[in-house]
Amino acid sequence: MNFTCMSCKSRYPLESNKWKCECGGLLGLEYEKDVPDLSKTSLLRDHSIWKYIDALPFVKDDIWQEITLGEGDTPLIKIAENVYAKAEYYMPTLSFKDRGAVLLIAMAKKLGMDRVVADSSGNAGTAIAAYGARAGIQCDIFVPASTSSKKIKQIEAHGAVIHKIPGTREDTAKAAIAMVEKTNAFYASHIYNPVFWEGTKTYVYEVFEQMDGKMPDAFIIPVGNGTLLMGAYLAFKELMASGQIAEMPKILAVQAEACAPIVQAFVQGRNTVEPMENDGTVAEGIAIAAPARGTEILQAIRASDGDVIGVTEDRIIEARKELALKGMYVEITSAVNYAGYVQYVEKYPELKEQQVVLPLCGAGIKSD
Numbered sequence: 001m002n003f004t005c006m007s008c009k010s011r012y013p014l015e016s017n018k019w020k021c022e023c024g025g026l027l028g029l030e031y032e033k034d035v036p037d038l039s040k041t042s043l044l045r046d047h048s049i050w051k052y053i054d055a056l057p058f059v060k061d062d063i064w065q066e067i068t069l070g071e072g073d074t075p076l077i078k079i080a081e082n083v084y085a086k087a088e089y090y091m092p093t094l095s096f097k098d099r100g101a102v103l104l105i106a107m108a109k110k111l112g113m114d115r116v117v118a119d120s121s122g123n124a125g126t127a128i129a130a131y132g133a134r135a136g137i138q139c140d141i142f143v144p145a146s147t148s149s150k151k152i153k154q155i156e157a158h159g160a161v162i163h164k165i166p167g168t169r170e171d172t173a174k175a176a177i178a179m180v181e182k183t184n185a186f187y188a189s190h191i192y193n194p195v196f197w198e199g200t201k202t203y204v205y206e207v208f209e210q211m212d213g214k215m216p217d218a219f220i221i222p223v224g225n226g227t228l229l230m231g232a233y234l235a236f237k238e239l240m241a242s243g244q245i246a247e248m249p250k251i252l253a254v255q256a257e258a259c260a261p262i263v264q265a266f267v268q269g270r271n272t273v274e275p276m277e278n279d280g281t282v283a284e285g286i287a288i289a290a291p292a293r294g295t296e297i298l299q300a301i302r303a304s305d306g307d308v309i310g311v312t313e314d315r316i317i318e319a320r321k322e323l324a325l326k327g328m329y330v331e332i333t334s335a336v337n338y339a340g341y342v343q344y345v346e347k348y349p350e351l352k353e354q355q356v357v358l359p360l361c362g363a364g365i366k367s368d
């Protein structure tokens, strides 16, 4: 199993503890996998993401068994004609980030690491802290000082050392990277470490099973650093390669207009993302002004024949209220997805005839 540089194609074994290439390029992951027949996995008694073990970078009798919290198989709820919400707030730490965090921590443990560093706007840090506690690994979690106090309490409760960094989300990432470079700790990054997407791809596997072996026409996916989007795109490619789907569903990527560098680059037809000023958004979980994987995110949206949606602050707040009045209490960032759907069908009413899945990424009690 190797990391491969996406720029110069250099290879590094995972034991090298690299988080980027010596040329500065970002890393992908290369290993033998056997994508399971999802009509068979749907019948298994195991409901966790580990039922897809043949398509994950681990083997059956492996360290993950001591670390899993049973993450996976979140409900798919019909919220309107042709619209389904996948309730990721059912996860052990109440957000979808558990899908990737459990893999990252299991990998760190397998590689013999006793200390990891992560930076996050909150949910990924919580997930890393929880699985880190379970694995007996010391976690240093860097968050922006403005992070919801509830997320900070959740992280601290798991025994992680929390570092609150003033300034932007990018300043937080810089502080974490400085510590990684100083201590050579494992960088449990959901942005740089591609092992994370091997976990988030199971989101799509599950949807495909839950829809009885059919892919919805479109996936609405919130984008900050693109960790769910990159996982979903990976799953689409795997399911096409294994002959289980004939064409790729569309990715409709949603951002808050106040911090929408991907939307801007896509609309302007660019292949790279220019960093922008974060004008301040209630959607703290996706407020990424300079996404490191911007180029890959744009490629994925275009390869799926997808589109982008920028939503206003009013719409996000309204969508959260509406979801709660339908029985689903989500954190403010998660409401972006429903807001995006509502806004997009106003512009393109034909989408109402198509099956759309959107994620409810995190639980309502995580927001202040």
Ligand SMILES: [Zn+2]
Pocket (backbone or CB within 6 Å): 005, 006, 007, 008, 009, 010, 021, 022, 023, 024, 025
């Ligand atoms: Zn390179």
